[in-house]
Amino acid sequence: MMATTSGPVHASTAKPMFTFGVIADVQYADILDGRSFLGVPRYYRHSISVLQRAVSAWNKQGNIKFSINFGDIVDGFCPKDKSLWAVQKVVDEFDKFDGPTYHMFGNHCLYNLPRSKLVALLKMPTDSDRAYYEFSPCPEYRFVVLDAYDFSTLGWPRDHPVTAAATKFLEEKNPNTDKNSPEGLVGVDRRFVMFNGAVGKEQLSWLSDVLQDASERRQNVILCSHLPMDPGAASPVGLMWNYDEVMAIVRRYNCVKACFAGHDHRGGHTVDSHGVHHRTLEAALECPPGTSAFGHIEAYPDKLLLVGSDGMDDTEMCFQSPARPLL
Numbered sequence: 559m560m561a562t563t564s565g566p567v568h569a570s571t572a573k574p575m576f577t578f579g580v581i582a583d584v585q586y587a588d589i590l591d592g593r594s595f596l597g598v599p600r601y602y603r604h605s606i607s608v609l610q611r612a613v614s615a616w617n618k619q620g621n622i623k624f625s626i627n628f629g630d631i632v633d634g635f636c637p638k639d640k641s642l643w644a645v646q647k648v649v650d651e652f653d654k655f656d657g658p659t660y661h662m663f664g665n666h667c668l669y670n671l672p673r674s675k676l677v678a679l680l681k682m683p684t685d686s687d688r689a690y691y692e693f694s695p696c697p698e699y700r701f702v703v704l705d706a707y708d709f710s711t712l713g714w715p716r717d718h719p720v721t722a723a724a725t726k727f728l729e730e731k732n733p734n735t736d737k738n739s740p741e742g743l744v745g746v747d748r749r750f751v752m753f754n755g756a757v758g759k760e761q762l763s764w765l766s767d768v769l770q771d772a773s774e775r776r777q778n779v780i781l782c783s784h785l786p787m788d789p790g791a792a793s794p795v796g797l798m799w800n801y802d803e804v805m806a807i808v809r810r811y812n813c814v815k816a817c818f819a820g821h822d823h824r825g826g827h828t829v830d831s832h833g834v835h836h837r838t839l840e841a842a843l844e845c846p847p848g849t850s851a852f853g854h855i856e857a858y859p860d861k862l863l864l865v866g867s868d869g870m871d872d873t874e875m876c877f878q879s880p881a882r883p884l885l
């Protein structure tokens with residue numbers, strides 16, 4: 559039995575259908591250690607060692623089918639003339655893993671490089687500049703990777719209509735001169751800061767179509783996003799701007815079993831009122847030298863089991879409604 563924040567995890571005797579690796583917020587930069595805005599130590603050079611340990615553990619385990627990187631591959635403090643080099647250096651480490659890695663955008667990625675460049679560098683499986691996509695590792699499971707900065711002030715060209723619309727939106731929601739500051743905002747309204755973003759209209763409609771199709775196929779869906787989507791699993795200041803709209807779509811179907819995210823570095827876990835698990839993953843960046851935050855997740859027909867390294871809590875996520883046979 560393993561220790562967890564959410565109760566005891568019972569080692570399963572059954573074989574998982576598949577297993578995948580997870581890591582979040584590497585935020586690598588070739589700079590001296592520093593601190594977050596709130597004073598939490600950040601180890602910019604050590605974070606790539608955490609990734610190296612993750613890849614080595616996944617390869618050693620031998621049955622990790624793919625890995626998911628939950629965004630913020632490099633830090634905003636990375637000198638901009640080194641951004642391309644730093645992203646490539648981290649991608650090269652992921653490439654040492656014996657399987658594909660699925661990436662998503664985080665705010666720090668977008669402080670460094672434009673969206674179009676990142677889509678290519680991160681080899682996102684899309685046929686355009688779109689940074690959201692889905693894949694199915696087996697007939698019973700579907701993964702949806704969201705672009706949580708599709709509607710945001712980050713990453714789009716200055717004269718792009720999304721930049722103008724998102725700037726106006728933030729102006730209406732956040733009265734502070736510094737739009738990264740949540741000062742004066744109360745409760746979940748604290749999420750209306752510039753380092754967050756939203757899933758845009760077209761992406762919402764695409765999500766609804768994917769979930770409809772997954773429901774018809776009786777698939778378990780796992781939503782992946784850099785930004786958390788439930789206040790029980792993250793601090794309000796880390797939430798997606800329109801997490802409520804995304805969750806309203808999720809609740810039209812009952813195929814989504816878990817939502818995974820990064821961004822809020824201390825991590826968290828909750829089960830929402832509809833039985834959906836929300837697990838925010840602990841950040842690689844904030845692991846003191848010699849420690850690590852990564853894990854692998856075993857997928858069963860009726861649950862997910864996250865087995866974490868020292869800095870990532872183990873979590874058993876039992877589904878409220880078990881998977882049914884395919885039609």
Ligand SMILES: Nc1ccn([C@@H]2O[C@H](COP(=O)(O)OP(=O)(O)OC[C@H](O)CO)[C@@H](O)[C@H]2O)c(=O)n1
Nearest residue numbers: 594595665666738739740753793795796821822823
């Ligand atoms: N209260 C704050 C918090 C942050 N900032 C500034 O915003 C930029 C991004 O912040 P940072 O902490 O680096 O963002 P992360 O994505 O690493 O983490 C997100 C949060 O932890 C979510 O919970 C940076 O320039 C900060 O200085 C701010 O002004 N005021």
